[in-house]
Amino acid sequence: MSDVAVGLDRRRLFIIGNLAIFMIGLGFAVRANIAADIQVELFDPLDLARSASMVGETIGATFTGFAFTLLLGSAILDLVGMKRMLAFAAFGFVAGSLVVLAASLMQPQPLTYWLILSGFLLTGLGWGAVEAGTNPMVATLYPKEKTHRLNILHAWWPAGIVVGGLAGLAMAALGLPWQANLALLVIPSVILAWLVATSLFPVTERVAAGISHKDMYLEILRSPGFWLWFGCMMLTATSELAPGQWVDLALSNVVGMQGIILLVYVSALMFVMRHFAGPIANKFSAVGLLWFSSLFAAIGLYALSTAATPVGAFAAATVWGVGVCYMYPTMLACVSERYPKGGAWLMGLMGFAAGLAIQFVLPQMGAIYDAARIEAAGSVQALEYLSGDALIAVTRYASIESFQSIAVVPLILLPIFGFIWWRERRRGGHRAVLLAEQE
Numbered sequence: 001m002s003d004v005a006v007g008l009d010r011r012r013l014f015i016i017g018n019l020a021i022f023m024i025g026l027g028f029a030v031r032a033n034i035a036a037d038i039q040v041e042l043f044d045p046l047d048l049a050r051s052a053s054m055v056g057e058t059i060g061a062t063f064t065g066f067a068f069t070l071l072l073g074s075a076i077l078d079l080v081g082m083k084r085m086l087a088f089a090a091f092g093f094v095a096g097s098l099v100v101l102a103a104s105l106m107q108p109q110p111l112t113y114w115l116i117l118s119g120f121l122l123t124g125l126g127w128g129a130v131e132a133g134t135n136p137m138v139a140t141l142y143p144k145e146k147t148h149r150l151n152i153l154h155a156w157w158p159a160g161i162v163v164g165g166l167a168g169l170a171m172a173a174l175g176l177p178w179q180a181n182l183a184l185l186v187i188p189s190v191i192l193a194w195l196v197a198t199s200l201f202p203v204t205e206r207v208a209a210g211i212s213h214k215d216m217y218l219e220i221l222r223s224p225g226f227w228l229w230f231g232c233m234m235l236t237a238t239s240e241l242a243p244g245q246w247v248d249l250a251l252s253n254v255v256g257m258q259g260i261i262l263l264v265y266v267s268a269l270m271f272v273m274r275h276f277a278g279p280i281a282n283k284f285s286a287v288g289l290l291w292f293s294s295l296f297a298a299i300g301l302y303a304l305s306t307a308a309t310p311v312g313a314f315a316a317a318t319v320w321g322v323g324v325c326y327m328y329p330t331m332l333a334c335v336s337e338r339y340p341k342g343g344a345w346l347m348g349l350m351g352f353a354a355g356l357a358i359q360f361v362l363p364q365m366g367a368i369y370d371a372a373r374i375e376a377a378g379s380v381q382a383l384e385y386l387s388g389d390a391l392i393a394v395t396r397y398a399s400i401e402s403f404q405s406i407a408v409v410p411l412i413l414l415p416i417f418g419f420i421w422w423r424e425r426r427r428g429g430h431r432a433v434l435l436a437e438q439e
Contacts, residue, residue: 074348
C-alpha cells in the first residue's frame with residue numbers, strides 16, 4: 001500500500017470509483033438507446049436533411065462537457081478535492097437527464113434542439129468530473145498497478161452500458177416511452193452522492209510527494225513525448241467511443257436487429273476482458289497491447305461497415321470489441337507511468353484529448369451519414385417518402401460510408417505504437433517511474 005493510502009478505506013474508495021465509472025457507461029447506453037427516437041420524433045420535423053447531423057451535434061455536446069471539465073477540473077482537483085469533484089458529477093447527471101426529459105415533452109421547435117444539447121452538455125460535465133476525480137484517485141491508491149487497476153476501474157464503464165442497454169430493451173418491450181431511459185441515471189447518482197459525502201479521500205500522489213503546481217505544469221510543457229501520447233489519445237478515443245455511440249442509429253435497420261444489442265454484447269465482452277489487462281500487459285507490455293488493440297479495431301470497424309446479417313454483425317463487433325477494449329485505460333496508465341509529476345492535470349489532459357476528438361468526429365459521422373442517405377435516395381424529397389426495403393438499402397449505404405470513414409483511424413496508430421514498442425524493447429523493456437524514486 002502506498003503511504004498516501006494509509007488510514008484510508010481503499011476498498012470503499014475503489015467501489016466509489018467503480019460506481020462513478022458505471023454511471024458514465026449507463027449514460028452512454030441511454031444516449032445510444034434514445035438517439036434514433038430523438039432523431040425521428042424531434043429532429044426530423046425540424047430539419048429532415050440535417051437530422052442525423054443534429055443528433056451528432058447534441059450527443060457531441062456530451063463530449064464537449066466531458067473535455068471541458070477534465071481540462072479545468074483536473075487542473076484544480078488538488079484545490080477543490082476529490083470529494084467535491086465527485087459530488088458535482090452526481091449533480092451533472094441528474095440535472096442533464098431532467099433537461100433532456102423536459103425538451104422531449106415539448107412540441108418540436110428550435111428551442112428543443114438547444115435544450116437537448118444543454119442537457120447532454122450537463123451530463124458531459126458530470127462525466128468529466130468523474131474522470132477528473134477517479135483516475136488520479138486510483139493512480140494514487142495503486143501506484144505500482146496502474147495499468148491493471150485502471151483497466152478494472154474502467155471495466156465498469158462497459159458494465160454500465162450492459163445494464164443501460166438491457167434496461168432500454170426491456171422498456172421498449174414493455175411499451176414504455178423512450179423518455180423512461182432518462183430515469184436510469186437518477187438512482188445511482190443519489191447513491192454516489194451519499195457514498196462520497198460519507199467517505200474520506202486522499203490527496204493525489206503528486207501532492208503527497210511534495211511536487212508543486214508549477215512543477216506539474218512544467219513536467220507537461222517540457223515533455224514533448226507527452227504530446228505524442230495526447231495525439232494518440234485522440235485517435236484511440238475516436239476508434240472506441242464514436243462508433244459505440246453511433247452503432248444503434250446506424251445499424252438497427254441494416255442487420256435485422258437493434259444496434260444496441262451489439263453495444264451490450266461488446267460491452268459485456270469488454271467488462272470481462274479488462275479484468276485481465278495486467279497479465280496481458282506484463283506479457284506484451286502496455287504499448288504492445290495498444291498495438292494489437294489498434295490492429296483489431298481497424299479490422300473490426302471495417303467489418304462492421306459491411307455487416308449485413310446479425311451473425312456478421314456479431315462477428316465484426318467481437319473483433320472491434322477486442323480491439324478497443326484496453327485502449328482508454330491503458331493510454332491513461334501509460335502516460336501516468338511515464339510522467340507521474342504531471343499529476344491529475346496530465347491525466348485530465350488525456351481525457352480532454354478524447355472528448356475533443358469525439359466532439360469533432362460525431363458531427364462529421366452524422367454529416368457523412370446524412371450526405372450518403374441523400375445521395376443514395378437521389379434527393380431530400382425522395383428520402384422523405386422512402387420506406388421498407390428501399391429505406392433499408394439507403395440506410396445500409398449510409399452506415400457503410402460512416403463506419404468506413406472511421407476504420408482508417410486505428411491504422412494510423414499502428415506505426416506509432418509499433419515504433420515505441422520496438423524502442424522500449426531495445427532498452428530492456430518499460431519500467432514505470434515512481435515519484436518516490438524521483439525525489
